[in-house]
Amino acid sequence: MKENDRMTTTKQQQEKAQLRKHALPVGSTVLTGKSGRKYKILEVLGAGGFGITYKAVAEVKLENGMTASMFFAIKEHFMKGCYRDTDRTRVLCPPTLKGDVEQSREDFRTEAERLMKLNGQSPHIVKVNEWFDANGTRYYAMEYLDGQTLEQYVGGRPLPEAKALSLLLPVARAVELVHKERLLHLDIKPDNIVLKTDLVSGAVFPVLIDFGLAKHFDGKGRPTSHLVAKGATEGYAPMEQYGEIDHFAPEIDVYALGATLFYLLTGKNPPKAFEMETVASLPCKLPPDVSPRVRQAVAGAMQPIKTSRTQTVAEFIAALESAEGASGKKEEKSGEKTVPFKHKKDDKAWFRKRPVVVGAACLLVCLLALWGRFLYVTVNSDEWKAKHGDVEAQIFLGEDYLSEGDTLNAIYWWTRAAEQGYDSGQEKLGDCYYKGVGVAQDYEKAVYWYTKAAEQGYPYAQKKLGDCYYKGEGVAQDYEKAVYWYTKAAEQDYSVAQFRLAECYALGLGVPQDDREAHEWWKKVKANGYAPYTLPREKNGTQASQ
Incomplete structure (x- = not known):
C-alpha cells in the first residue's frame, strides 16, 4: 500500500x-x-x-x-x-x-x-x-441481517461463473430499481452485500445494504442532497467518484457492479481505477473458464473512461443475460425453401434485371467505401490510438480532456503514457502533482515524475526539477543539484533554464560567483528571445552583466 x-x-x-x-x-x-x-x-x-x-x-x-x-x-x-x-x-x-x-x-x-x-x-x-x-x-x-457478507462468503476463493451470476444479478436488478428513484448508491462492494436466509423456504439470497454514501438527484439530474458523506472504496470506485459528483451518473454504480463481479469470479479485489494498466487486461485476469460474454460485460462495466463505460444497469444486466446460443438461431423460417438462381434463356428478361443488379453493385461499393472511411477515421483518431497504446495520442487526448475541464480523464491518459516511460507524460503528471490539478498537491510525487522525465533528457522536466531543488519543494534545498539540472536543460538550448543558470552564476548559488559565466549564459538567453527581466544584483552589490 x-x-x-x-x-x-x-x-x-x-x-x-x-x-x-x-x-x-x-x-x-x-x-x-x-x-x-x-x-x-x-x-x-x-x-x-x-x-x-x-x-x-x-x-x-x-x-x-x-x-x-x-x-x-x-x-x-x-x-x-x-x-x-x-x-x-x-x-x-x-x-x-x-x-x-x-x-x-x-x-x-x-x-x-x-x-x-x-x-x-x-x-x-x-x-x-x-x-x-x-x-x-x-x-x-x-x-437486521446477520448472514455473511459476500466478502466473507467468497473468502478469497473464486466462484464458478453460474454461482457468481446468481449472486450478482439480483443485486444488479435491485440497483436498477434504486436508480429509477434517481438515487445512486455509491458504495456497492462485496462487504455491503449480505446473504439472507428465508426462514420459510430456507433459500439464501443477497441483500444490498449501507446507503450511507447514497446521493439523490432531481428529474434534471441535479443533486438534492445538500450535504453528503464523500467516500470511495478503492477497486470498486471509478476515477470520477474521487471528485465532486454533480449530476446523476448511473455508470458509477455500474462500475462497482462490474468490480464486484470481478471479485466473485477471482476471489481478489480488482485493481484501483488509477492504477489499472489497461481495461483490456481485465478479462485476462479472469479464470480461463469464464465465458466470453461475461468477460466482455466486466470489461464494459469497468471502462476507466466514463463515456466508454456501460452506461446503465439495464445494459449491464442485458450483457450478462445475452443468449449464449445466438449463433445457433435458425436463419430461415419454417417451410421456406432456398431456390438457386438460374439465368433464363430469355435475354430480354435478363436485360430487364440488369439495372437492378448494377444498382445493387453500386450500392455495395458505396457502403464498402463508407465503411472503409469509417475505419480509416476510427483507427486514426487519438482515442483509438490512445486505447491501443500510442503514447503521443495519449498525451493529446489528455490535453483535449484538460481543455474541457475533465482533469480526471486527463490524468488517466497521462498516467498511461508516463507508465510506458514517455517523458512528456511523466512531465505532465509531475505538473499535476506540483500544481494540485485534479489530484492533491504533492511536491514529492511531482519530483518523482520530473526525475523520471529528466533522466531521459527531457529539458522541460530538467528545468522544473532544478526549480524543485532550488526552492526545496519535495526535496531538501540543494543549489548544486539545481545548477546540475539547469545546466542539463540549458545545454539543450532551453532559454528558461539558461536564464536560471545565469542567475545562479550571478548570485553564486550552487556554483562560485562568476560574472563572466553569468554574462555568457545571459547572451544565449537574449539570443533566444527570452529576457523577462535583468539579472539580479550580485552578492557584492554590483549589477550583473547585461
Whole structure:
C-alpha cells in the first residue's frame, strides 16, 4: 500500500473510531419509535458517513396477536463535530455547525423515506421500517441481517461463473430499481452485500445494504442532497467518484457492479481505477473458464473512461443475460425453401434485371467505401490510438480532456503514457502533482515524475526539477543539484533554464560567483528571445552583466 493510501485509510479508521466513542450506552439505552416499539440497544455495528449503526431488539406484535422479540439495525444521525450531553444520550452540536446539522438531518430523513418507498419492490434491498426523532437527533430502523457478507462468503476463493451470476444479478436488478428513484448508491462492494436466509423456504439470497454514501438527484439530474458523506472504496470506485459528483451518473454504480463481479469470479479485489494498466487486461485476469460474454460485460462495466463505460444497469444486466446460443438461431423460417438462381434463356428478361443488379453493385461499393472511411477515421483518431497504446495520442487526448475541464480523464491518459516511460507524460503528471490539478498537491510525487522525465533528457522536466531543488519543494534545498539540472536543460538550448543558470552564476548559488559565466549564459538567453527581466544584483552589490 502506498504511503498516501495508508494515511487516508488510517485517517478514515481514526474518524470511525472517534464516532464509536460517541456511541449510545449499550444495554441500557431504549429508543421509542413512531410505531411505539421500544428498541433496546445491544451493540455498536459500525460508524461512518453521517451516522452510527446499532444492533437492537424490540417486541413486535404478530398477526395472531402474540408478540415476539426481533432484532433490528438502528441508524443514528451523528455528524462529525457533534458530541453527547452529560447523560451520554442527547446529541449536541456547536452553534457553528447548527445549520449544516439541521440540513443534514433533513437529508437523513428523506434518505429513510426513499428507502421505505422501495420496501416490497425487491427483497434484495435492505428494508427500512420507520424513522423517528429522539435524543435531539434522528434515527431509522431497518431489518437486521446477520448472514455473511459476500466478502466473507467468497473468502478469497473464486466462484464458478453460474454461482457468481446468481449472486450478482439480483443485486444488479435491485440497483436498477434504486436508480429509477434517481438515487445512486455509491458504495456497492462485496462487504455491503449480505446473504439472507428465508426462514420459510430456507433459500439464501443477497441483500444490498449501507446507503450511507447514497446521493439523490432531481428529474434534471441535479443533486438534492445538500450535504453528503464523500467516500470511495478503492477497486470498486471509478476515477470520477474521487471528485465532486454533480449530476446523476448511473455508470458509477455500474462500475462497482462490474468490480464486484470481478471479485466473485477471482476471489481478489480488482485493481484501483488509477492504477489499472489497461481495461483490456481485465478479462485476462479472469479464470480461463469464464465465458466470453461475461468477460466482455466486466470489461464494459469497468471502462476507466466514463463515456466508454456501460452506461446503465439495464445494459449491464442485458450483457450478462445475452443468449449464449445466438449463433445457433435458425436463419430461415419454417417451410421456406432456398431456390438457386438460374439465368433464363430469355435475354430480354435478363436485360430487364440488369439495372437492378448494377444498382445493387453500386450500392455495395458505396457502403464498402463508407465503411472503409469509417475505419480509416476510427483507427486514426487519438482515442483509438490512445486505447491501443500510442503514447503521443495519449498525451493529446489528455490535453483535449484538460481543455474541457475533465482533469480526471486527463490524468488517466497521462498516467498511461508516463507508465510506458514517455517523458512528456511523466512531465505532465509531475505538473499535476506540483500544481494540485485534479489530484492533491504533492511536491514529492511531482519530483518523482520530473526525475523520471529528466533522466531521459527531457529539458522541460530538467528545468522544473532544478526549480524543485532550488526552492526545496519535495526535496531538501540543494543549489548544486539545481545548477546540475539547469545546466542539463540549458545545454539543450532551453532559454528558461539558461536564464536560471545565469542567475545562479550571478548570485553564486550552487556554483562560485562568476560574472563572466553569468554574462555568457545571459547572451544565449537574449539570443533566444527570452529576457523577462535583468539579472539580479550580485552578492557584492554590483549589477550583473547585461
